[in-house]
Amino acid sequence: MKSKTKMTAQSRTKAGKRAAELVYGGLLQLLYPIRCPVCDRIVKPAGEHICLECLEKLKILTPPWCMKCGKKLQMEGEYCADCRKKAHSFRRGRALYEYESAALSIYRFKYGGRQEYGEYFGEQIAEYLGSFVAQVRPDALIPVPLHRKRKASRGYNQAELLAREAGKHLGVPVYTGFLVREKNTAPLKYENPQERQNNLKKAFNIVKNDVKLEKVIVVDDIYTTGSTMDEVAQVLQAAGVKEIYFIALAIGAGI
Numbered sequence: 001m002k003s004k005t006k007m008t009a010q011s012r013t014k015a016g017k018r019a020a021e022l023v024y025g026g027l028l029q030l031l032y033p034i035r036c037p038v039c040d041r042i043v044k045p046a047g048e049h050i051c052l053e054c055l056e057k058l059k060i061l062t063p064p065w066c067m068k069c070g071k072k073l074q075m076e077g078e079y080c081a082d083c084r085k086k087a088h089s090f091r092r093g094r095a096l097y098e099y100e101s102a103a104l105s106i107y108r109f110k111y112g113g114r115q116e117y118g119e120y121f122g123e124q125i126a127e128y129l130g131s132f133v134a135q136v137r138p139d140a141l142i143p144v145p146l147h148r149k150r151k152a153s154r155g156y157n158q159a160e161l162l163a164r165e166a167g168k169h170l171g172v173p174v175y176t177g178f179l180v181r182e183k184n185t186a187p188l189k190y191e192n193p194q195e196r197q198n199n200l201k202k203a204f205n206i207v208k209n210d211v212k213l214e215k216v217i218v219v220d221d222i223y224t225t226g227s228t229m230d231e232v233a234q235v236l237q238a239a240g241v242k243e244i245y246f247i248a249l250a251i252g253a254g255i
Contacts, residue, residue, distance in 0.1 A: 038051065060098075069251070144220040220248050
């Protein structure tokens with residue numbers, strides 16, 4: 001009889017906590033309403049992370065994709081033109097969205113202070129790329145770091161937000177202090193592949209040498225030429241990591 005009473009009390013406590021969480025969540029929605037990652041208006045209906053009418057505007061990558069970097073292929077073959085002519089340092093990568101459909105959303109996410117987008121994007125990574133992560137079975141997710149000055153200016157690292165949210169849903173630990181960016185590189189989007197490669201030389205370094213990782217997935221917002229991933233992979237390999245994979249929020253098309 002006592003155990004039954006105890007169980008009832010525990011159930012009531014759990015129900016009370018859940019109700020308090022819902023009320024707290026509702027208050028947060030009123031005070032700090034979530035904005036849609038597509039249209040940037042307050043999400044409708046309330047409680048969602050994206051407007052229902054905007055769901056299909058972010059294009060999920062579908063096969064065929066490059067078996068190395070994950071770019072969507074426009075013709076038959078296993079690898080895109082970039083990966084056929086360049087040997088990458090990572091094992092394999094996958095991306096969530098076609099870049100053109102997500103470019104404006106990612107711009108606001110990175111430069112417009114829209115940190116709340118990270119929750120939805122991380123959930124989507126877990127849902128659509130979860131099977132890839134399960135196949136890899138990584139020891140950790142490692143977000144591509146920002147230089148401390150750029151992070152201080154922006155207030156956050158978008159890759160870290162993605163990794164934390166995805167890791168939470170997938171049950172994979174996230175190592176944010178393992179890798180640092182020591183060189184404050186110029187924006188890579190204005191540079192050609194050779195300039196990107198030169199710009200990234202000695203940009204990254206390992207901080208936690210006492211942590212032993214054998215297999216990791218690096219997380220970033222955009223994959224373009226692979227220069228950043230290659231540089232990160234080489235630094236990780238030098239630190240003893242045997243297998244490096246990556247996940248990107250968006251990626252361009254390959255041929």
